[in-house]
Amino acid sequence: MVNLFDTNMDPELKNSILEHINRCFDCQKEYHNALEIISMLKPKLQPNAPFLLKQNIMNQLKMENTEMKAQDPKVKKFSPRFKRILLVAAVLAATMVIIPIVNNNTSVFNSTARAANSLIDNSIRATQLVKSMIVKLKVRTLPNDNFSLVGPDYEMVNHSIYKQFGNPHKWRVEKPGRVVVCNGEFQYMHIVGMQEFYKAPSYHNLIEDFELYLEPEKILIKEQYNLKKDGSALTMEVKNGLVYLAVTHKAQGDFTNEYMLNTSIEESHNRREYVFDNDTKLLRGLKIYLIEGEKETLIVNLESIEYNVDIDPTLFALHIPQGQECIDLAAVPKGEVFTNITSKQAAEILCKGLSQKDWLLVAPALINYGPNGELSSDMKEKLGGLTLLQLGEPFKSGQYPGEFVPYEVRLKSGRIVKHNLALRNDNPNKVWLVDGGF
Ligand SMILES: [Zn+2]
Incomplete structure (x- = not known):
């Protein structure tokens, strides 16, 4: 391979x-x-x-x-x-x-960086022997939004991670509004507020940046890269059997347009403070601070991490109520109307369809919002009959693989909504799909 x-x-x-x-x-x-x-x-x-x-x-x-x-x-x-x-x-x-x-x-390579490098190496090796772990985290985010979303103005939200290593790996990541489990073969996601269920093969990424936390060795392989980058400041200190390692990180991605800056950990300037057990070399703590000029905000706090504990196997399954639709994210998108055009043209067709309540027309772009792109009756009620007031020029920002199209619409209710529609076409048929921004 x-x-x-x-x-x-x-x-x-x-x-x-x-x-x-x-x-x-x-x-x-x-x-x-x-x-x-x-x-x-x-x-x-x-x-x-x-x-x-x-x-x-x-x-x-x-x-x-x-x-x-x-x-x-x-x-x-x-x-x-x-x-x-x-x-x-x-x-x-x-x-x-x-x-x-x-x-x-x-x-x-200076001596601190060299010591950090060797600590990370030993920790990566120690992590290989871990059979299971339970991680409790607090993250400044919205309980019912994407896992990657962070921001200095959100409240701290409790997250739990359960991980069973071995063959196959099984895991569960949850916060109050969203649960994702992987039974080794498939992942299932439950969006609690909307009562929506999704299914995808195990290699899809439904938890975005959280994928990294599932395998501490990945965090460390990544840090090891950062070590060699210029501009990454580093400190290391051993105290009471614990090793404290702090790394300062610059936002990753293209920020010619800053729309996505500071919306995820990767896309922010931040400082990460790791704590390792000096004997076992296993990760014990992690704090991530968002840095905006002089201001620092704690956005991730690892509250506890337990290794090699028994985990109730039912946690790796998701109960899907009978008769409940489950959106298959592995289905290859189809929809000629939304191919071979620009993202702005796709947004225009979408708005036209919503304004005329032509649900069949818009369905191919909305497969992430309902089975076969069929919107819920709530969303139909809200978006149907809207009036498009204005579309702006599409832009790219941060690490988002698609484009953002600024729009202004008037809903049937009279409310004016101004936002950026997130559209992406990185699928085999290059169909523009709505990914967020309603
Ligand atoms: Zn094979």
Whole structure:
């Protein structure tokens, strides 16, 4: 699979691997995992950056290799989680420019950064042995909005994460207005306020930035990258058996237009304070502060994290009431009306359809809002018969893969709504889909 990421790959071999991936559920999962890791690291990939991480992994591989040679060849076996690290290493090696390895007395890396690097390495290794964890977090967000949404003016909302490592991984992430569970094969989401249910394969990401919290090693692999970036300030202190590590982070994404700035952790200037147990090297605490000029606001506070505890297996299932519709997010969107046009034209067709209550016309763009794009009667009542007053020029912001189209409409009720419609067409048929902003 690693060969897929090599640009010089034999196309025939590539096709045969892709064909297999298409048919094999296990490989599909691994492939998506690799793609996800690449996309997670990509914005930070700089040709001269991550050589230490690579070097570490390569050393680890060498070590593992020597150990394996000493064993009976029939019993050599990687743990599934170690295999994943191998995959990451191999993908990095295949996609990155080869950098000459600099020796240890280089001034590129100061001693604090080097100590932090080694702490992170040890912690990543320690995390591999964890079998389960329960995390309690408080996040400044809205209880019934996306998991990634954060903002300095929201209240602190309780979040719980339950994670069972092993094969397959099972997990549950919840806050008062939203629950997502993964039983290893599928994910289910319940939006409590709207009584809506969604289903998606396990490799879809219904929890956005929270995906990172499901695997502490991912947080740390990411931090290790940040370490090598210029402008990341770092402090480290050992006190009473705990190690305190603080990293200052700059917003990731394109902020020529600042609409998305400070709306998620990735898209904000922030400081992250980690606490590790000095003996076990496991993560014990995390605080994230949003930085706006002189002002700092605590937006994430890890209240507790318990490792290797028993978790009630019923938490990894979601009760869907009988007769309840469940929106399948894996369905490939279809809708010629919303393809081969600009996002602004798509917004115009959408508004026209809503104004004429032509529910069939707008359905292809609204598949995230109801089964087959059928809106709830509440939404039909609210949006039907609206008048479009104005559409602005589409813009991109932050890490959002789609575009925002500013609009102003008058609802039937007389109320004027001015907002930005979030539209994206990153699907196989390039259909513009409404993703938010009603
Ligand atoms: Zn396979």
